[in-house]
Amino acid sequence: MSLLHYIIRRLLLMIVVLFGVTLLVFSIMMIIPPGQRVGIYVQHEKITPSQMEALIIKYGLRDPAPIQYLRWMANVLRGDFGHSVTASAPVSEGFKMYFPVTLELVLLATPLIIIVGIKLGMLGAIHKDRSIDHATRVFAIVGYSLPTFWLGLLLLMIFYGYFGIFPPGTISPDSKDVVFSAEFINFTGLLTLDAILNWRWDIFWDALYHLILPTINLILLNSALLMRLMRSSMLEALGQDFILTALAKGASKRIVYYKHARRNALIPAVTVAGVLFALLMGGMVITETIFARQGIGLWMARAALMLDVPAIMFNVLFLGTVFVTVNLIVDIIYAYIDPRIRLG
Amino acid sequence: MEKLIETEDLYTNFFTFEGVVRALNGVSVVVNQGETYGLVGESGCGKSVTVRSMMRIVQEPGKIVGGKILLFLSSEDRQKGIDIIKRSEAFMESIRGDDISMIFQEASTSLNPVLSIRDQVGESFLLHRRGELLEETLKQLADELKSNGFPLAMAWKGFQRWLFRRELESLRRYEKHVKEIDRELYELEEKTDPRSTRRKSSLNARRDRLSEHDFLVSAVKKSPFLERYYKKIHKIVENKIIELLKSLGVPNPANVLKSYPHELSGGMQQRIVIAIALACNPTLLIADEPTSNLDVTIQAQIIELIKMLKENIITSVLFITHDLGLVAEVCERVTVMYAGDTCETTSVKELFKNPLHPYTKGLLSSVPRIEQVEKLHTIPGTVPNLINPPAGCRFHPRCPSAMKICAERKPPMVEYKEGHTVSCHLYPGEEV
Numbered sequence: 001m002s003l004l005h006y007i008i009r010r011l012l013l014m015i016v017v018l019f020g021v022t023l024l025v026f027s028i029m030m031i032i033p034p035g036q037r038v039g040i041y042v043q044h045e046k047i048t049p050s051q052m053e054a055l056i057i058k059y060g061l062r063d064p065a066p067i068q069y070l071r072w073m074a075n076v077l078r079g080d081f082g083h084s085v086t087a088s089a090p091v092s093e094g095f096k097m098y099f100p101v102t103l104e105l106v107l108l109a110t111p112l113i114i115i116v117g118i119k120l121g122m123l124g125a126i127h128k129d130r131s132i133d134h135a136t137r138v139f140a141i142v143g144y145s146l147p148t149f150w151l152g153l154l155l156l157m158i159f160y161g162y163f164g165i166f167p168p169g170t171i172s173p174d175s176k177d178v179v180f181s182a183e184f185i186n187f188t189g190l191l192t193l194d195a196i197l198n199w200r201w202d203i204f205w206d207a208l209y210h211l212i213l214p215t216i217n218l219i220l221l222n223s224a225l226l227m228r229l230m231r232s233s234m235l236e237a238l239g240q241d242f243i244l245t246a247l248a249k250g251a252s253k254r255i256v257y258y259k260h261a262r263r264n265a266l267i268p269a270v271t272v273a274g275v276l277f278a279l280l281m282g283g284m285v286i287t288e289t290i291f292a293r294q295g296i297g298l299w300m301a302r303a304a305l306m307l308d309v310p311a312i313m314f315n316v317l318f319l320g321t322v323f324v325t326v327n328l329i330v331d332i333i334y335a336y337i338d339p340r341i342r343l344g
Numbered sequence: 345m346e347k348l349i350e351t352e353d354l355y356t357n358f359f360t361f362e363g364v365v366r367a368l369n370g371v372s373v374v375v376n377q378g379e380t381y382g383l384v385g386e387s388g389c390g391k392s393v394t395v396r397s398m399m400r401i402v403q404e405p406g407k408i409v410g411g412k413i414l415l416f417l418s419s420e421d422r423q424k425g426i427d428i429i430k431r432s433e434a435f436m437e438s439i440r441g442d443d444i445s446m447i448f449q450e451a452s453t454s455l456n457p458v459l460s461i462r463d464q465v466g467e468s469f470l471l472h473r474r475g476e477l478l479e480e481t482l483k484q485l486a487d488e489l490k491s492n493g494f495p496l497a498m499a500w501k502g503f504q505r506w507l508f509r510r511e512l513e514s515l516r517r518y519e520k521h522v523k524e525i526d527r528e529l530y531e532l533e534e535k536t537d538p539r540s541t542r543r544k545s546s547l548n549a550r551r552d553r554l555s556e557h558d559f560l561v562s563a564v565k566k567s568p569f570l571e572r573y574y575k576k577i578h579k580i581v582e583n584k585i586i587e588l589l590k591s592l593g594v595p596n597p598a599n600v601l602k603s604y605p606h607e608l609s610g611g612m613q614q615r616i617v618i619a620i621a622l623a624c625n626p627t628l629l630i631a632d633e634p635t636s637n638l639d640v641t642i643q644a645q646i647i648e649l650i651k652m653l654k655e656n657i658i659t660s661v662l663f664i665t666h667d668l669g670l671v672a673e674v675c676e677r678v679t680v681m682y683a684g685d686t687c688e689t690t691s692v693k694e695l696f697k698n699p700l701h702p703y704t705k706g707l708l709s710s711v712p713r714i715e716q717v718e719k720l721h722t723i724p725g726t727v728p729n730l731i732n733p734p735a736g737c738r739f740h741p742r743c744p745s746a747m748k749i750c751a752e753r754k755p756p757m758v759e760y761k762e763g764h765t766v767s768c769h770l771y772p773g774e775e776v
Contacts, residue, residue, distance in 0.1 A: 239403075240453060241448060241449075241450060241453040241454040242453065242454055242455055242456040242457075243403075244401060244403070244446075244448065245446075245448060245454045245455065245456070245464075245617065245620065246456070246467075247399075247401040248399060248401055248440055248441060248446040248621070249440065249441040249445070249467055249471060249620060250437045250438065250439070250441030250442060250468070250471050250472060251437070251441075251467065251471060252433075252434075252437055253433075255467075259459075260456050263456075263458045263459070264456070264458055337458060338457070338458050339457075339458060339460070339604040339606070340457055340458075340604070340606050
């Protein structure tokens, strides 16, 4: 019961936070002169100055800011975020188009990043200052220091360039025809999931095949931080007195590592894993560019370059929601792992 | 009196970046069956390292580098004892918590903060009493199967019984193997020819590798979704814990069971630590300064508790403390340690009446007394750095009666009179 209360309270708080985010986003938008903000509502390339003036008055772009804010909020609440130039569609349509591509990769990569990071971090701590530890350290340094674009291109060059496997893109041209045909029903927009739901395993494997290289790229780049954190917190846990108690009880090394130490060491790692997930949701610009995946990151980057204000505003709001939600989930997991943390 | 555990010339070093810390410099202590034995000394004199070496839980970068630790547990190995330094890790795991267990200085940090009391106390039972637990569960299941019930529930119970039986069988098989290996190792104990040595190391390695689990049982054990399958065992364990906590004077044990260490008071935490140690009725309880972080009233309670346990449950207690008052209160025989050396070993009465070693004398005169008016006596100087310990007797730089030979040669342990041994050049004699 207290957990439910806590979640409800946090969700109410989330609304407050998101309200703050909308205020911030809106004030950023208000910096742009009214003439440019017309673009949010109208998509004509060429407009005469008199038409422009008419439009500005029509949409009330010179009204006091609070009134404009309320008007904008009313639209947002109705699900109308304006028109995105870069997606050449309404923002919500663009989101439906780009988001599943990102989500698919994030959902596949994040668990793997977490597993690899935690596993290698624990191995490093258990075999401290031995060869396994040094190997994981090298892995971490490589992951830390290699720029995304370089590693991504290198992977693409090696696998696609030399061996001809793991092509970029989300799906092969043949499968694309199937996906866009009438009998393939788009349930979720996630290609792999849709393929299963349509019982088209060939398409599922094809989509998964295209996901492998970007996933490897993300694992190499992102598990390093988690790994190092896990290693140090594991070492700290292993130095605690309760490890001696467990040993004196007759527990084997395995039980000591995986039951007594790991749970204590996981607490800081959970935070980082949560932040990592949230960051990946919006921040895979380079990975998506290199592997030609039309995702949120790519859209955001293009929107920023072309001053596609509605798209940017929407994505800021979206990422705000993601971060707040992930934080809530992290807090709940915290309380589950560590009984000293009380929710509510 | 019969010996229970004995260390012979134990050397334990810590290999740190600054250098090798020689924490134990040939420590020899004997704990007899049925006695309360005290280990006294300043902080950092190697008391804790001695007992941790005895259990072989010295943590990195520490290592036992020399000496013997002889354990005389069952009647069959009373004659020569088992040298546990040479035994496998798996053997030690079966000894720790079952025959020898330990309670620690700071109860608040020696309990795992993220595991419930039930998990932590129950672990001892689950590690060492699994066979008995399985048998009890099987008995329960057999009773339940006799009565009528839903066919599906009955089928589930039948399946459980089948799997528990399978687990029990594999456990018994494992125990039989282990017993065979241990017997052979015991017979080879004192042989040093190359063939026996090889055989010993291969047996030790085999004991480490040996595993009780058959494939199906370990699959069930490791799968987190099948936790419910073990509910019956956990229920039995719970009852055992409640009984144990009750006997230790924990009020409302059923609630304490579900709580976490941070929710308990210091005295209660120490009781839980004691409960963990006592779960399997150990022969030897090692108490590593169990009261030094408690306030005085709780201290008295815990001491009373340990005394009560000594009378009723445990055979021997090895009590570590720096408090001479406690020694007088609790112990029968005492060893005084200084900087990794054993200074003198004697009965408590003798120690206070007739201290021999200059360090013991210094310690005793440093105890504040109520009738004392002049300044409190102190031993000049400080505890030496054990990376470069003084040569010869480690106490000689601070010793009021130091002689030339003290800096040159480590004094042998001599028997001054029966039951009173001392290691000091002031008392020449035959080494024992």
